[in-house]
Amino acid sequence: MNSMHSTRSVARTHASHRPCSGRQVGATLVEFVIVAPTVLFLLMNLIQYGLMYHAKSQVNYATFEAARVGSTSNADPTKIRNAFTRALTGYYGGGTSTAELSASYDKAVKDVGSAVRIEILSPSKESFDDFNSPALASKLGAKRVIPNANLSFLQCPVDVPGCSADPKGNASGQTLLDANLLKIRITYGIPTNKQVPLAGRFMTWSLGVINKDDADAFRAGLVKDGRIPVVTHTVMRMQSPAIENGNASSPGAGNDGKPVDPGTAPPGDELPKCSVTDPTCTNITPVDPGSGGGGPPCP
Numbered sequence: 001m002n003s004m005h006s007t008r009s010v011a012r013t014h015a016s017h018r019p020c021s022g023r024q025v026g027a028t029l030v031e032f033v034i035v036a037p038t039v040l041f042l043l044m045n046l047i048q049y050g051l052m053y054h055a056k057s058q059v060n061y062a063t064f065e066a067a068r069v070g071s072t073s074n075a076d077p078t079k080i081r082n083a084f085t086r087a088l089t090g091y092y093g094g095g096t097s098t099a100e101l102s103a104s105y106d107k108a109v110k111d112v113g114s115a116v117r118i119e120i121l122s123p124s125k126e127s128f129d130d131f132n133s134p135a136l137a138s139k140l141g142a143k144r145v146i147p148n149a150n151l152s153f154l155q156c157p158v159d160v161p162g163c164s165a166d167p168k169g170n171a172s173g174q175t176l177l178d179a180n181l182l183k184i185r186i187t188y189g190i191p192t193n194k195q196v197p198l199a200g201r202f203m204t205w206s207l208g209v210i211n212k213d214d215a216d217a218f219r220a221g222l223v224k225d226g227r228i229p230v231v232t233h234t235v236m237r238m239q240s241p242a243i244e245n246g247n248a249s250s251p252g253a254g255n256d257g258k259p260v261d262p263g264t265a266p267p268g269d270e271l272p273k274c275s276v277t278d279p280t281c282t283n284i285t286p287v288d289p290g291s292g293g294g295g296p297p298c299p
Contacts, residue, residue, distance in 0.1 A: 058090065059186065063184065063186050067234045077245055080118055086105065123244075124249060126171035128146060147241055149241075185231065187230070192226045
């Protein structure tokens with residue numbers, strides 16, 4: 001009898017636990033179905049941000065190379081674009097042989113053709129209005145040219161001594177030195193094949209919703225084509241005379257031709273009498289201007 005009673009008790013115990021165990025398994029499954037996709041989606045977006053950082057780094061380098069070539073080739077837009085495309089060869093695969101590099105370069109040429117906009121922000125059309133040198137333009141066979149020689153001693157082109165050199169009142173808001181700064185802005189669209197599936201599409205969708213009234217038609221077109229826009233700027237001193245070639249218009253009074261004064265530096269300890277690398281000067285105290293003293297004298 002005792003044995004039968006024990007068996008029935010164990011059976012009732014197991015029976016009482018079965019429904020609870022089933023509910024726990026069901027709850028775990030529901031939690032997994034909700035949490036797992038969310039975590040996976042966040043992870044994919046983190047990877048996408050990493051790829052975007054990599055792309056931005058590559059485009060920054062290519063923009064610098066484009067500006068460097070432009071500074072030595074009269075700010076020629078074609079040479080600037082070619083240099084930018086060439087510098088993106090590594091982003092499109094690179095290679096260790098001539099054939100591999102050539103194939104990667106061809107990919108860059110094909111993609112960059114429609115996915116990149118290069119704007120020369122300076123020198124602007126107004127820069128040429130203010131500082132064009134007719135004599136130099138005639139010599140170079142160009143329409144308008146900004147001279148690049150002896151800038152430390154000139155405010156105007158040699159053949160136009162009465163140019164509009166005052167940035168407070170001229171059209172560009174620049175000096176001749178300012179007009180010899182090459183500033184370019186490049187807008188590039190990261191292609192879909194370099195994006196994480198779903199995460200990249202989510203980002204372009206978000207950009208389309210947030211900037212649905214984007215006035216920049218080119219940037220809006222990149223988003224519409226599923227590309228993630230990346231914008232870079234760089235400024236470089238011209239090393240050759242700038243030749244006008246469809247430069248953008250950017251009038252303005254500049255900063256009245258005056259540099260901004262950063263103000264007085266915050267007070268701090270004066271330099272020690274001895275070098276901190278000198279073993280005899282390990283316990284250096286700041287110099288008191290009123291006492292004329294300082295740290296221990298150097299041997």
